[in-house]
Amino acid sequence: MIAGVVTRHSRMILLIGNYPADQQQSMQRFANMMLRGLTTADVPVEMIQPQPYLGRVTFAGPFVAKWLGYLDTFLIFPWRLKWALAKQSPELVHICDHSNAMYAARIQGLPVVVSCHDLLAVRGALGEVPDTPASATGKYLQRWILSGLRRATAIACASSATWRDARRLVRQKAGRPEILLIYHGINYPYRKQGPERARSLLSQIPQLDLERPFVLHVGSNLRMKNREGALRIFALTKDRWNCQMVFAGQKLTRELRSLGEELGLLDRLVEVEGPGNDLLEALYSSACALLYPSRYEGFGWPIIEAQACGCPVVCSDHEPMSEVAGDGALTAPVEDEAAFARALLGLSDSAKRAHLSEKSLENAERFRAEKMIAQYVELYRSLGVPV
Numbered sequence: 218m219i220a221g222v223v224t225r226h227s228r229m230i231l232l233i234g235n236y237p238a239d240q241q242q243s244m245q246r247f248a249n250m251m252l253r254g255l256t257t258a259d260v261p262v263e264m265i266q267p268q269p270y271l272g273r274v275t276f277a278g279p280f281v282a283k284w285l286g287y288l289d290t291f292l293i294f295p296w297r298l299k300w301a302l303a304k305q306s307p308e309l310v311h312i313c314d315h316s317n318a319m320y321a322a323r324i325q326g327l328p329v330v331v332s333c334h335d336l337l338a339v340r341g342a343l344g345e346v347p348d349t350p351a352s353a354t355g356k357y358l359q360r361w362i363l364s365g366l367r368r369a370t371a372i373a374c375a376s377s378a379t380w381r382d383a384r385r386l387v388r389q390k391a392g393r394p395e396i397l398l399i400y401h402g403i404n405y406p407y408r409k410q411g412p413e414r415a416r417s418l419l420s421q422i423p424q425l426d427l428e429r430p431f432v433l434h435v436g437s438n439l440r441m442k443n444r445e446g447a448l449r450i451f452a453l454t455k456d457r458w459n460c461q462m463v464f465a466g467q468k469l470t471r472e473l474r475s476l477g478e479e480l481g482l483l484d485r486l487v488e489v490e491g492p493g494n495d496l497l498e499a500l501y502s503s504a505c506a507l508l509y510p511s512r513y514e515g516f517g518w519p520i521i522e523a524q525a526c527g528c529p530v531v532c533s534d535h536e537p538m539s540e541v542a543g544d545g546a547l548t549a550p551v552e553d554e555a556a557f558a559r560a561l562l563g564l565s566d567s568a569k570r571a572h573l574s575e576k577s578l579e580n581a582e583r584f585r586a587e588k589m590i591a592q593y594v595e596l597y598r599s600l601g602v603p604v
Contacts, residue, residue, distance in 0.1 A: 228604055230255060230597065231307035233298070234266035235314050236290050238273075238282075243518060246404040247332065248313040254402070254590035260597075260604045265301050267294035295323050302327075308602045311593075315372075318365030328370040328600040330593075334401075335375070335515020336382040337441070339363055343386075348441035348512055363387065370600060371395040373593070375516040376537030399593065400541075401516050402586030405494050407525040409578070410502040418499035422463075424487045431461040431487070432561060433504035433528070435497070435519040436511075438467050445476055446510045446554060452480040453558035458565055462508075465489040465500055501526035506564050509538065512551055517541050521584045524577035529570055531560045545573065545580035 232255075234248035235241050248264060255262040270293060271285035298320060302310075310324050315333040341349030342359035351359060366372060366387045372394050374380040380398045388396060410418075419425055432451060436442045444464070451462045462482065468490045469477070477486050492500065501507070507523035509532040520530050520541050532538045534548035542548065547563070549556035564570045597604050 228602060229261040229263060229305060229307045230602070230604070231301065231305055231310045232262060232264040233310065233312045233317055233320055234264050235317065236267040236269065236286065236294075238269040238286055238289075241314075243404070244314045244316075244334070247334075247401070250402060250404045250586055251311070251313055251332075251590070251593070254586055255594075258590055258594060260594060263301075263305060263307075265298065267297075290317075291319075295320065298323055308604075309597055309600060312369075315366060316362060318363075318369065319361045321365045321368040328597075328602065329368070330371050330373060330596060330600070331366060331369045332399075333366070333372050333374045333379055333383055335379050335513075336386060337513050337515060339386060340382065346441075346513060348439070367394065369394045371397065371596060373397055373399040373596065375399070375401045376514075377540055378536040379515055397596070399589060399596070400584055401518065401521075402589035403521055403525055403581065403584050404518070404586070405498075405522070406586075407494075407498050407501065407522050409525075409527040410499050412503075415499040415503045418496050419503060421496065422487065422489055425463065426461060429459060429461055430505045430565070431463050431503075432506050432508050433463045433465060433500055433523070434508050435465045435500075435522070436467070436509075438470050438473065441511060441513040443510045443512050443551065444469070444473055446551070446557075447508050448473065448476050448480060448482065450508065450510060450554045450557040450561065451485075452482055453555060454561050455482065455485065457562060460505065460565075461485050461487055463487045463489060463500060463504070465492050465497060497522070498526055501528045504528050505570060506531050506561060508557070508561065509533070510549075510551055510554075510557055511538060514538055520546070521581050525581040525584075527574040527578050529564055529573040529577060531557060531564070541584075543576075543580040543583070545577035547573070 235244045252264050267290040271288050309328045311330045313332050315331050318331050321329045337346050337349045339359045340346040342351035342356040372383055374383050383396045434447050468488050477483050501523045506529045511533055517538050523530050524545050530542050530546035532542050532546050533551045539548050547560040
């Protein structure tokens with residue numbers, strides 16, 4: 218991490234990471250996975266990211282803190298980036314999150330690679346995705362991001378759905394920028410835990426009854442994650458399956474808890490806020506299934522995390538969810554909640570669950586971090602960087 222004086226390396230790759238105060242954990246994990254993976258592959262690499270100087274002022278409230286954060290990211294950081302480029306003399310700059318693509322305009326005479334996780338916010342600003350609407354300032358920001366993407370040398374998309382969006386929304390002329398598909402790797406080495414270790418970790422969750430099966434959802438309360446749909450799906454199974462529903466990640470909103478109460482589920486709902494990797498691995502390893510009825514995704518990390526732990530997945534039948542899940546999942550149309558419920562009930566059969574668990578483990582091998590890093594190294598080489 219660049220935090221002061223930096224040393225010069227030949228053939229060095231400079232990564233641009235995310236602003237920590239934004240608390241975009243998946244994006245921070247991705248940047249750290251790139252840093253760790255390239256280092257392991259003996260590629261000289263450093264990472265720089267905006268720092269919360271003004272954004273640390275929180276006593277004025279979240280609105281003011283947000284705008285002070287914009288000053289950190291859009292006013293102060295470009296000067297730090299300019300200094301780092303001059304001091305480091307990198308061979309290539311890799312922007313690890315497309316939402317920082319506007320920095321591409323600050324980089325002259327070097328190849329710029331951007332990892333594009335999704336274009337859902339851009340599409341929301343254009344009125345294409347109702348789940349990601351944008352304010353007036355948000356629309357301006359998304360236009361700025363799109364302009365930055367057009368200045369990139371190459372854009373690596375996380376899924377075929379994002380690749381198609383990028384070709385349609387970003388490309389201005391043939392071959393520029395280069396737009397290609399590089400699947401994400403799993404950003405933590407998840408593995409199936411043994412039952413004793415998993416039970417020991419799960420015993421830390423007070424509301425979880427370890428003698429009853431549970432279904433798992435991992436994610437946030439964003440509308441596109443469709444947690445309200447997950448609640449309705451689970452409610453359709455409650456009279457035929459004495460099962461619990463665990464929501465890991467963000468705590469449920471008041472509205473979602475009210476819906477759970479209306480559906481008669483409150484005594485079956487368990488919330489695990491911000492679980493660490495070990496606890497999340499235990500949840501994946503012990504759940505009957507990951508229920509993932511998202512409306513939209515850029516990739517869908519929980520799908521492959523679950524599969525790496527042998528957890529059967531029930532997810533939406535459209536891309537990128539079906540693309541990522543492969544044949545290691547049961548799928549259903551997002552609007553057909555009864556079909557989701559039937560799929561869940563089918564997994565109460567231990568033989569079916571074991572078969573899908575084996576398929577899940579096989580599919581997860583497609584997404585090992587080492588494979589992703591190797592593809593990025595090949596991309597760097599194709600752009601003339603002798604790494």
